Amino acid sequence: MTPASGQPRPGDVVRRALREARDRASGAKLPGGETDGTAGTQEAPAVADEARPGDVARSALRQAISARHDSGADADDGDGTAEATAEGAGDDRPTAHPGRPGDVARKALRTARKEAAKTAAQAETSAPDAPRRPPSPSRSGGTGHVDRARVARDVRQLLANGFRMPSSADDPEPSTKASRPTADDDSRPDRPSPPPTTPTPPPVPRTMATPHRDGELRRTFPAFPPRTSPEGAGFAETWWGNAWVDALEQGALDVKRLARGRGYAAQGHVDAITVTPGLLLAYVQGSRPRPYRVQVRLRTLAEADWERFLDAAADRPGHIAALLDKELPQSLTDCGVPLLPGPGDLEPRCSCPDSGHPCKHAAALCYQTARLLDADPFVLLLLRGRGERELLDALSRRNAARAARAAQEQGPAPLPGVRAADALAPRELPPLPPPLPVPPHPEQPPVYPASPGGPDPFALDQLATDAAARAHALLGSGRDPVGELTLWQDAVRLAAARPGSGLTAGTRALYSSLASAAGRTPAELARAVAAWRQGGLDGLTVLEEPWDPPAGRFDRARPLLLAADLPAFRPWRNHLTHPHGHVQLRLGRDGLWYAYESEPGRDDWWPRGTPDLDPVGALTGLGTPGDL
Helix, strand or coil, X not given: CCHHHCCCXXXXXHHHHHHHHHHHHHCCECCCCCECHHHHCCHHHXXXXXXXXXHHHHHHHHHHHHHHHHHCCCCECCCCCECEECCCXXXXXXXXXCCCHHHHHHHHXXXXXXXXXXXXXXXXXXXXXCCCCCCXXXXXCCCXXXXXXXXXXXXXXXXXXXXXXXXXXXXXXXXXXXXXXXXXXXXXXXXXXXXXXXXXXXXXXXXXXXXXXCECCEEEECCCCCCCCCCCCCCCCCHHHHXXXXXXXXXXXXXXXXXXXXXXXXXXXECCEEEECCEEEEEECCCCXXXXXXXXXXXXXXXXXXXXXXXXXXXXXXXXXXXXXXXXXXXXXXXXXXXXXXXXXXXXXXXXXXXXXXXXXXXXXXXXXXXXXXXXXXHHHHHCCCCHHHHHHHHHXXXXXXXXXXXXXXXXXXXXXXXXXXXXXXXXXXXXXCCCCCCCXXXXXXXXXXXXXXXXXXXXXXXXXXXXXXXXXXXHHCCCHHHHCCHHHHHHHHHHHCCCCCCCHHHHHHHHHHHHHHCCCHHHHHHHHHHHHHHHHHHHHHHHCXXXXXXXXXXXXXXXXXXXXXXXXXEECCEEECCCCCEEEEECCCCCEEEEECCCCCCCCEEEEEEECCHHHHCHHHCCCCCC
């Protein structure tokens, strides 16, 4: 409406409603300038609180919108113009269509003004004989003045809520449709609406670990169960686990957070732990339904530090045997390499709002990691940057090189026993008695005691066990495949039957003896053992005998490698070599592809993986195409 139309402007209506709200807050003025005594009674504020202007305005807005959606409160006059009559007494001015926000707001203000007048009248009639007393002093300490802070607060609340359109949260009915106004709603505009329903949060998964993504440099360990040890017992059981706990506690700034984190770890609040080089990751259950994401970082070792560590481990075979038994010798950590963390080396990070160093969730992860180190010290080596298989392969090569140098410095040791070719040489035999039934399995040989100057009992036990197995196969099938092997092939077979790769003292002595008897070096024997374990006699043949394959299968291998996003391999006889010189495929006479690896730029090929009919499948165990 414009002022020229004779209608009151919306701003005037708003100011008038605000003045009435301020008068009700400070007490109504009497004609003689005195304050109405009912303003200071105990009952009047209660009545005023029951019908606040903002609540009345919101209730009126809801009723107007409900009436509009339900039955279209005002009728259309045929040409698209709606007429609405004002609800105030004596106010019959036509207004615009009730659907516009300005009209609805003006109607709500008039309803609020009428309800405020009705409330004031009820307050006066409820306490006619109440003693008059001056209004309570305002916050500024003066008497007889209006509490300006309260008035300003009422004004701000009315301005904020008077023109706000009702949202879905204000709807007292949970249905999506507007509810019909009832007679009870018209008589009680200040009826409170029920609180809105809280949406159900999404379910939290039981674990957030992803063990399917594990590889050589990424390992996921399942969550530990709650501890059952008595209170006050040490959290770690090994000396290296206790060293980890000492590094955590000496670098912490708050002992209370450590105690709470220790309790979280003991109660099993730490989820599965993922370990990668330089990083620990786990989710820790706190006070909220969704767990917190916790990281602990640790600096990885440089290449020079790893060289010193490998030299120290290869110097003493007992170190390698201890690592294979999941133990960490203390002398191995005194080689000048900072293998264990010190105070301040652990860098925790957590998604919780706590800024402590560390927070209780990070402390719980560190305490649980100490239990993980007790079970597998290779976790500490992975945190420092090297995986278990990579370390064992490096130690195996280094140990083989040391054994080769030692064999060159020392004379060849005589091989005790009898040569297999002499034992199996054909000769005249007497007629055999009737054959006995074949036993179900070969028997275990007796234990040979060690005597000074006598044969090695370990070698005798191995020869007797091997002879019993060959005799049992010969009785059952009438053929001895071992008898067709050469001296070198038989030595490789015997070495491959021994667990390990020449890392312990016993296997090192066996490798040296077998290599000397066959006229080879221990390094060549170790490489031949790897080929035998890869493919048996055929794998050894692929290692030692290159050949020219016919066209067809060999020629189709290069397009298959290119289709797998691999570079063009260089062919030479039955070899296909990666252009970077670190991966090689060899085609055997049995039609299988054998994978080999070498250091880039060096012609030092070692068998790896499992042979396969598909050249791409033979490279699967060596990594993804992007890594190759």
